[in-house]
Amino acid sequence: MLTALLTLGIVVWIAFILDAWTGLRKLDALENEAGLVNGPLLTVIVAARNEEQQIKVSIQSQLQQSYENVEWILVNDRSTDQTGKIIDGLACADQRIKSIHIRELPEGWLGKNHALYTGATQASGRWLLFTDADVRYEREAFAKALHYFENNELDHLTAAPNLNAHSFWLKSFVAFFLFGFSYFKRPWRANNPKSKIGTGIGAFNLVSQKAYEAFGTHQRIKMRPDDDLQLGMRMKKEGFSQKMVTALHLIEVEWYESLKEAFVGLEKNTFAGLNYRISMVFLAVFGILLTHFLPFFTIFSGSKTIALLSLGNIVSSGILYLMVIRRMTLFSPALFLVFPITALLFIYSIIRASVLTFKRGGIVWRGTKYRLSDLREKE
Template identity: 75%
Template sequence: MLTILFSLGILVWSIFLLDGLIGLHKIDPLEKEEDLESGSLLSVVVAARNEEKQISTSILSQLEQTYKNVEWILVNDRSTDTTGTIMEELTKTDPRIKVIHIETLPAGWLGKNNALYKGTLIASGKWILFTDADVKYDKHAFAKALHYFERHQLDHLTAAPNLSAHRFWLKSFVAFFLFGFSYFKRPWLANNPKSKIGTGIGAFNLVLKEAYESFGTHERIKMRPDDDLQLGMKMKKAGYRQRIVTALQLIEVEWYGSLREALVGLEKNTFAGLHYRISMVIFSVLGVFITNVLPFIMIFSGNKTIALLSFGNIVLSGILYVIVIKKLTLFSPMMFLVFPITALLFIYSIIRASLLTFKRGGIVWRGTTYKLSELREKD
């Protein structure tokens, strides 16, 4: 049985590796793009809840952009800290900043999705950039992104930022997450106009306002906790022109401050990514264990065939890991040395998030509990 599994694994890894080599090569680094010196208005929409420690630094980095025809719409989503006050103070530094305060959440909406949608209602720009309150920007980021957007005549552009992390196990976990996301979701297919597969990243989702409105706005994804990914996926599936780029030197975000924060943060969208299905949870857990953990155990098997096949699986997955990490992060590929351990941590995160979702009867996000029945209805 193991011989068949590991032989099949080598075939699958070979396919993934070839697909990744071709696909990742087609993801352009935004750093090499020219700047758009002048052009139409860009509306930046930032939805924030209890982001008093991050939002000022993020917005101030955006105000330094070389592209000047920009307006900012900061949406205070029912914050209980000083986020709203900081937003109002920021309006005094630049007249291009507008602030919306949301006090109550309408039925049938997730908080962030509602906040982003409300922000777009007063947006006047040709383009809308959805970004988070903890993202820091190089001064050329907007100009390069807009030039790339116009040059490729796009409806949607998303950019992979530098996901900074300061602790080893957090880095290794984030690296494994990106690796798993890459071979499971194949985000590079967003750059293939013939493919219906799309993607979206919350740190940087840039859309043509006209396309966003004709698509159906955030009302199409109002109960999706993975709103950033779903916006990109559904727009591409609907036929809108889309691309993904990397922006590792232009955009930076500290996704989580610790491994514990990462596990807590993934509670809200792990089960959503598996379509709220137990069958998908079981499939994912077994799949990750068999492909990313078991070969590291069975390489010590007394059966030479199984040991050799295990080695083949490890080598092929290692090559793909290095390629993905070098393309999408600034992390060291040497973290592959703890690959099976981080795979086990990832399995734990899937099981933990799924069990907590069932125990709570839904997810807790931005201070609000959303029932599983509501989430499934809108899936």
Template identity: 65%
Template sequence: MLLILLTLTLIIWIAATIDAAIGFSKLDSLEKARDIETGALLSVIVAARNEEKHIQLSVQSQLVQTYQNVEWILVNDRSDDKTGSMMDELKEIDSRVKVIHLTSLPEGWLGKNHALFEGYQQASGSRILFTDADVMYSPGAFAKAVGYFEAHELDHMTAAPDLSAKPFWLKAFVAFFLFGFSYYKRPWLANNPKSKTGIGIGAFNMVTIDAYKKIGTHEQIKMRPDDDLQLGRKVKEAGLKQRMVTALKLIEVEWYPNLKEALAGLEKNTFAGLHYRISMVLFSIFGVFVSQVVPFFTIFSNTKAIAMLSAINLIFLASLYTMVTKKMTRFSPFLFFALPFTALLFIFSIIRASYLTFKRGGIIWRGTKYTLNELRKKNDL
């Protein structure tokens, strides 16, 4: 049985490595795009709930962008810290900033999705940039993004930021997360017009107003915790032109300050990503364990065939992991040696998120509870 499993996983890793090599070769770096300093009005929408630690620095990094024609709609989503007052201060120092203060959440909406939708209703630009409240931008980021967007006549573009992390195990976990995301979601397919696979990243989702209306706005994904991913999916399914790029030197976000908060953050969308199905949870746990933990131990097997198959598995695993870390992160590929431990940690996060979702009867996100029945009912896309 072990020989069969190792053979099957080897076939999978060979295919995934070839697929990634071809796919990553088609991902452009936004740093290489030409700058455009003026053009169509860009409406930047930032939704924030209790983001007093980040909102001011994030928006200030945007206000100094070299691209000139920008407006900002900052949406305070029922914050009970200083987020709202900080937004008002930003409005006072720059006339391009608008602020919306929300005090209630309509039934059937997740808070962030509702806030982004409310921001869109106040937008005047022909293009919208949905971004998070903790994202930091280099001064030329908007100019290069708009330049690339126009040059390729896009309807939607998403950019992979530099996910910064300081503690070793957090860094290793981020690298593992991006590794799994890459082979599971195959984000490069966003750049293939023949594929229906779409992608969206919360740090940077730029979309034309016409495309956003065509996909039905956030009203169509109002109960999705993974709204950023689903926005990209909707765009691609509508047959619109989409591109994913990397922007590791232009856009930076600290995913989470520590491993504990990373695990807590994954509570909201891990089970959603598995479509709230126990069968998918069990399949994911089994698949990750067999393909990414077992070979590290069976390489020491006394059975020559098992040891050899394990070694070849690890070679292709390392090749794929190195490709992902070099293209999607600024981390060292030597974090590969932590892979079996981060894989086990990821399995723990899946079990934990699923258990807590059932125990609570739903998810708790930014202080608001959304029931499991409600999420399942409204997430059948």
């Protein structure tokens, strides 16, 4: 039985390596793109709830962009800190900024999704950029993204930013999360026009206003906590042209400040990413244990066959890890040395999020509770 499972693991790894090798070669780096000097209006929409520590620095980095035909719509989503005042101050200092304050959340909406939708209804731009309140941009980011968007005749462009992390274990966990996301979602498939697989990243989701309206706006995903991913996945599935790029030297976000904060943050969308299905939770946990954890122990087996198959799994996973981490992050591939430990941490985050969702009867996101019965969409 163990021999069969380890053999299956190697087959799976090889299949993903081949898929990643093909896909990652087509994953362009936005840094290499020329910049758009002038063009139509871009509307940047930021939803912010209790972001007083981050939003001012983020918006100031955007105001310095080389592409100048930009307007900003900053949506204060029921903040209880100084976010609203900061947004108003930014709007007073720069006439390109419009502030919107949401006092109540309508039934049937998640807060962020409603805030982004509200901002989009006030947009005048040909392009809409949905971004988060903690993202920092280099001066050429908008210009290069818009040039790439136009050159490739896109409806949707999403960019992978540099995810900054300070502590060793947080870096290891973030690296594993990105690896796991790539392993399960294969985001590079977004660049294959023949594939129905798409992706979206909250730090940078750029869409044409025309395509956004044709898709059905955020009303289509109003109860999805993984709104950024769902926007990209569904647009691609429905035939909209899409590309994913990396922007590791142009866009930066400190995803979480600590490992504990990462576990809390993932409460809202981990179970959602598994479609709120217990069967998917068991499948994910079993798959990670089999391919990411078990070989690191069975390699010490007294059976030569088991040991060699285990080594094959470790080498194969290491090759894929190296490919993904070197292409999609600025982290050191040496983090693979704690791969089995971070695999266990990832399993813990999945189980924790799923149990808490059931225990609470839903998720608690940015101070608001959303019932599980409402989150489970009926397609």
